[in-house]
Amino acid sequence: MASTLPLSQSHSFSSIKLPNRVPKPTSAPSSCFLLSKKSSSLSPQLSLSSTRRYTVVVAATTTEMPKKQSKGGFVDEMRAVAMKLHTRDQAREGEKEPEGPPVVKWEPTINGYLRFLVDSKLVYDTLEAIVEKAPHPSYAEFRNTGLERSEALKKDLEWFKEQGHEIPEPSSPGISYARYLEELAEKDPQAFICHFYNTYFAHTAGGRMIGKKVAEMILDKKELEFYKWEGNLSKLLQNVRDKLNEVAANWSREEKDHCLEETEKSFKYSGEILRLILS
Numbered sequence: 001m002a003s004t005l006p007l008s009q010s011h012s013f014s015s016i017k018l019p020n021r022v023p024k025p026t027s028a029p030s031s032c033f034l035l036s037k038k039s040s041s042l043s044p045q046l047s048l049s050s051t052r053r054y055t056v057v058v059a060a061t062t063t064e065m066p067k068k069q070s071k072g073g074f075v076d077e078m079r080a081v082a083m084k085l086h087t088r089d090q091a092r093e094g095e096k097e098p099e100g101p102p103v104v105k106w107e108p109t110i111n112g113y114l115r116f117l118v119d120s121k122l123v124y125d126t127l128e129a130i131v132e133k134a135p136h137p138s139y140a141e142f143r144n145t146g147l148e149r150s151e152a153l154k155k156d157l158e159w160f161k162e163q164g165h166e167i168p169e170p171s172s173p174g175i176s177y178a179r180y181l182e183e184l185a186e187k188d189p190q191a192f193i194c195h196f197y198n199t200y201f202a203h204t205a206g207g208r209m210i211g212k213k214v215a216e217m218i219l220d221k222k223e224l225e226f227y228k229w230e231g232n233l234s235k236l237l238q239n240v241r242d243k244l245n246e247v248a249a250n251w252s253r254e255e256k257d258h259c260l261e262e263t264e265k266s267f268k269y270s271g272e273i274l275r276l277i278l279s
């Protein structure tokens, strides 16, 4: 059965035992998206104009994401580095200054969202093919985790096609990221694992919230398969955290640091794909 966890139950963490090198979160990490609509009403999805523009303001303000159980291990380090790379208006733990105004205003369009979904599919196809092929044996641990998104995205794109939308070809952000992942997968397993973690986990957090709000604004609340998981999402995530911790337990401190340093690139590539929603 697909996960029906509301967003408010999908992220909770408290008493996280962070290693000395990263600060412990001090406040309840909670976020939501403030929405303002430029258009006065939503139309049924079939008559949606792909040029109708709404504004999404993403802000870290309320109680959507309650605290979580302690997870422990290297994943805590990866998470702490990732959270710091968010802007303050994306997540409470974010430390980056928002680029431009303090809140980010988004004006999603169906065409932009389709570009985002197509490029996301290319990235997930690539990650899932790499894990299947496992050029480094440890990647085999990450087969069939239940977090895979490729098939779900395929169904979503078929649905859009049935609604009469033209599905675009992958664009430069997705193509560049897929190439980069293939390159890393062969020669740099620590860096590759960093991208694997960030891509799948970001999607269950901020990605999921973005999807929900964009759907409210331009898809008449249609819930895409991309945002549904078979079974209990929290358990799937915990299984993957455990595997990541096991794999990283064999790494030296230098290799762990190398993995953490790659987080910034993960944000850069994924950020470019996210921005397609607004294109």
Ligand code: HEM
Residues within 6 Å of the ligand: 011, 012, 029, 030, 031, 058, 065, 066, 079, 082, 083, 086, 089, 090, 091, 197, 198, 199, 201, 202, 204, 205, 206, 207, 237, 266, 267, 270, 271, 274
């Ligand atoms: C508009 C862009 C984004 C927003 C609004 C956003 C928002 C969030 C929020 C609200 C959380 C949950 C924090 C919590 O647990 O309470 C989160 C977690 C996270 N985000 Fe983002 N995020 C964005 C982009 C990204 C990007 C580009 C990446 C990296 C590719 C990323 C990686 C992560 C990771 C790894 C987590 C931790 C997930 C977990 O512990 O389960 N995020 N994000």
